[in-house]
Amino acid sequence: MNIANPTDLSTSQLTEEQEIYKENIIDHYKHPRNKKKLENATHKENGINPMCGDHITIYLIIKDNKIEEITFTGDGCAISQASVSLLTDELLGKDLDFAKKITDQNVYDLLGIPISHTRTKCALLSIKTVQKAINLNQ
């Protein structure tokens, strides 16, 4: 998925819960990509969403401004876990500037589902934690 091209959200055929819990989200929740601890991480950061109790740890190996490896561990709601699974997939092999420039809207586009006001913290925990890891440890 390319985050430069927002996902088509024309899902009028679907009911609300099918819209938010599309197959792709459930798939990433049940079968998360890049979910493992990195013992030799150069950057590491924890993120918590106290409202849902979502918690993740992001592990990165950054060499020459490039994300050579990115993984996570954690637990939480489908939105938070699918978001971090999708984002780690997206950022693998990209340079740091790309990661730093990712906006909230980019993450919503990556998820490809409507995010209600109450779930923004779940959806954005991934990018907030990644950017904190990069910025704090430079």
Add this chain to the structure above:
Amino acid sequence: MNKLNSQKIKSDFPILNQKINRHDLVYLDNGATTQKPNAVINAISNYYSHDNSNTHRSVHELASRATIQYEHARTITAKFIGAKTEEIIFTSGTTDSLNKLVNSLKHQLKKGDEIVLTEMEHHSNIVPWQQVAKETGAVIKWIPITDDFRLDLTTISKLITTKTKILSLTHVSNVLGTINPVKEIIKEAKSINQNVIAIVDAAQSVPHISVNVTDLGCDFLAFSAHKAVGPMGVGVLFGKSQLLVNLEPNHTGGGMVLEVTKDNTTFNQAPYKFEAGTPNVAGAVGLAAALTYLSKLTMNAIEQQMHDLTVYGLEQLNTVHGLNIIGSKDAKNRAPVFSFTIKGMHPHDIGEILNSHGVAIRGGHHCAMPLFKRLKLNGASRASAYIYNSKEDIDQLIVAIKAAQKIFGVDK
């Protein structure tokens, strides 16, 4: 005994007559707050439309009406819980009641004194005590829960000692729905040490069961209006009159004094010395209207309906594959508060899908993190019923839960 007609009661609550996501709203988040009947909304509106003024201050007509209504609310509240009028202190809610009480009692605590709480307390009956324990060197001890989510009563004889100064416990658990035998626990505690100050968090019990402070034998009791069809921002602290005499106020200012000089202040008597500043008169008026509304239905009838909903709710939830009820499966001494987890689903995802079916529940740790740690859970969903809920509402809850499980592929 008259049986409640939940459909008729529902029609008294205008907010319940609406659709959420194309479904009739099924409001099952009553543990968090209840909805308000027209009787309460109109009482508050009438107060502001006709009688608003500050109390106990001016001599004009409106001041007189406001004062009379405020004090009348105190009388109604006192009657509702079997207290004397002067034993009712208006606060902003249970949390405020407990904080004010804890901070007034801390002068009576010293290093090594013991405070006994239970493992099923809400944060509002934990955190203030922790703060005071840090300040005074007092020690907190916990009454544990059993595998059936009830208090382990066999521990009380060991936990209450000559060092115990405080016993503070919830009447009904906001997570488990357990109705604790508070009367018996207080009786046993006082038989071991008659100086124990017994405090009851009645936030979840006052709406559900008859609460009588004399019968319970408690020294203090706290509850909120908003969980008993009253407005937000007003609550009650009951204190036995002989104990209020020597209790120091920790909020000071206008309205709670007899005389103020540049050097000194003489406090008014209880309950006024605990009500510094302009009170929430409209809130008290709304609370009185709420308690009057509940009294008309009668607490006996409410108790019976709550029991029927508990029986039906447990029965229905038990049929759902992969659903684990966090609370006793025995409806006896249990309120219709149904916390549960579903294998393979997070509480917030469950809540979101239920919302798309018009069903309002809560998910999370419900301000009881020590309890969740004890239960080895990160969180749970909670459906909590009240007087306007019917068996059909429980049915709709079950339909929505099953739909959620299907979406997540955990329905088989």
